Amino acid sequence: MAESNDNVNETPEPEEISSEDVVGGQETPSPDALDREQAIVNESPGESEIIAAEETSLTNAAESAEDDELEYIEEDETPRVKPAIPGMDLEVNIVREGEDVLGGRPRYSEDEDPDAEESEETETEEELPQTIADASIDLAAGARYRATGKRKTAVARVTLKPGTGEYHITGVAKRAKSLEEFFPRHTLQRTIRQPLETVGYEDRMDVIATMHGGGVSAQAGALRHGISRALLEADPNLRSELKRRGFLTRDARVKERKKAGLKKARKRPQFSKR
Secondary structure (H helix, E strand, C coil): CHHHHHHHHCCCCCCCCCCCCEECCEECCCHHHHHHHHHHHHHCCCHHHHHHHHHHHHHHHHHHHHHHHHHHHHHCCCCCCCCCCCCCCCCCCCCCCCECCCCCCECCCCCCCHHHHHHHHHHHHHCCCCCCCCCCCCCCCCCCEEEEEEECCEEEEEEEEECCCCEEEECCCCCEECHHHHCCCHHHHHHHHHHHHHHCCCCCEEEEEEEECCCHHHHHHHHHHHHHHHHHHHCHHHHHHHHHCCCCCCECCCCCCCCCCCCCCCCCCCCCCC
16 A cells, blocks of 8 residues: 555656757757748748749739730720811701601602691681571561670670671770770680671671670670570570580689688788797
């Protein structure tokens, strides 16, 4: 038992380093370490190899740049000249009236004229039957046909009687005027004459009207509406034709009234926070 305890308590003594292995206070590396260091030195590139690689890369880049410049010069052999005036290098592309866009041919012959075709179309439209042939109105000496026409805020009280196609219109001035005096505009005169011209009695009946309210255009529409209604009193069979032409349609558009608290009919005062 004593012998075994002695063996356990014994510790291995460190190896003694000889003075030959220590040089200048430093340990000399072992041969295996020297071999490994030499292998690393052999594997790592030297400074000369690194410099040579950099030089080769620079030369390759310069050669590629020279090749690109030569290609660019070969492509653009002809120098571009800036025009003195913008658009001078563009081709003139003008299509004259009556010529085809692609071939430069006239779209119609010299004998044909598009304006003439349009005029023919308008003539055919105007040639439609504008007068009602089956109108039968009693033109006795004492015949009177009265009606009221309206448009917006204008009102026209109309009386038709046998005559020569004269118009006697009384307005605010309380003095009867002719159609040309009361409505100087030709468009309004043509509008007022339409119902009698449609029936074919424009030269056989006189119109006596009293105008009230509205403007000039509204009064003209009201007068046409009143004449159309008076013609219905003379002959109820004219209703379909007059209605088809729109002479019996009452234009009820009026200005909307102003509301309390608003500036106009719907315009509100602007909100002010301060």
